[in-house]
Amino acid sequence: MPSNERRYVIKLGCPDRTGIVAKIAGFLTEAGGWIVEADYHSDPDTNWFFTRQEVRADSLPYGVVELRKRFALVARELSGQSDWSIVDTGAKRRVVILVSKEGHCLYDLLGRVHSSELDIDIRAVIGNHTDLASITRAHGIPFHHVPFPVADPEGKVAAFAQLRQLVDANSPDAIVLARFMQVLPTELCADWAGRALNIHHSFLPSFVGARPYHQAHKRGVKLIGATCHYVTAELDAGPIVEQDVIRVDHDDSVADMVRKGRDIEKVVLARGLRWHLESRILVHGNKTVVF
Incomplete structure (x- = not known):
């Protein structure tokens, strides 16, 4: 257009x-x-x-x-x-990005915005760690640190309340979980339904838990990929927006597979976010139609 x-x-x-x-x-x-x-x-x-x-x-x-x-x-x-x-389309779409420590998806989105490939307004980046604060601020975007205490249920409830306040203050059209390693509570999933996008590797449900790439490497998988979906209360089971795969073989180490997996995650998340912000996705039940 x-x-x-x-x-x-x-x-x-x-x-x-x-x-x-x-x-x-x-x-x-x-x-x-x-x-x-x-x-x-x-x-x-x-x-x-x-x-x-x-x-x-x-x-x-x-x-x-x-x-x-x-x-x-x-x-x-x-x-x-x-x-x-x-x-x-005359109103620039507002986005808030949630992150933890892994930065590949954030770096990619920031680069696309900086190069005018994505014409969006990233209102804030919110992280439960500070690892990505410098790169965020270097792009002139506010970074907010919301720590999530381990083994402290009340502290986690308070952290999610602060997260909600920061996100909702920006009235975002999309909330992007760019490798945000926290599970959203049910009430946030409901309040952000149809706006919260998540990205994860495609090994689910075959290889769950820690070190999925190590598990996949041991099984000798030949295809790895990524899934972008809307967040729902059922973990990693929301309506799928986009998926893609890349081939690996016996020569690839675990590190090679991780690198390729990150590459495909970046592309799939960027596509899913673009289609969402261009209003190309219609959700019905747990399925999507993407025009």
Whole structure:
């Protein structure tokens, strides 16, 4: 999309029926809306319909607030169960990143933002260690240290309360767990549902626990990869946004596998974040449609 062309992105999911496309197209046509991108998917297993459409902002006689107000009536006519949203590409998307000690995903995202590959506003980086404070501040981004005490349940509850306060103060469109080695409590998973993205290696559920690359190396695996998914209360089991793999062989050491695994984690997380912020992902149950 040209950087100077502002668009409104409409996403909708609802029970499938005839006339959905005509209803939306008719609404936009009547308003003078110029559709520049349109995607559709009908899922026969769930009888659910999904669509994503981009409309030139300058083709409409009103702004995004009025568009949402009017489109709400269309969505209600289609189904009381419809799930929809409208995003204005003219508003820079806000992101908060959560980290621990491993920096490869953070370095990659910071580099993409610095090179204007990702046009986003990283509002803050929050870490339960200080290892990544310097690189964050070198990019002019605030770093907040929230220590998580070991074997202190009350201290951990307080730490998560502080984490929530710092994150919510920035009203982020995405919360990225960039190798953040803490399990979010159920209430945070619920409050940040559809906004919190996590990345992990693809060995689950085969190789769980500590040293998964060592376990995989002993088994002689030939493919390693990464999964980006939305965070839910069930650990590492949320709706999958993106996955990819890379081949390894008998010559690769554990260190080689770790390096390749980190490479694929960076790429998969960056893709997943981009698609989320471009409003390309529709979630239904524990599955996603990515346009």
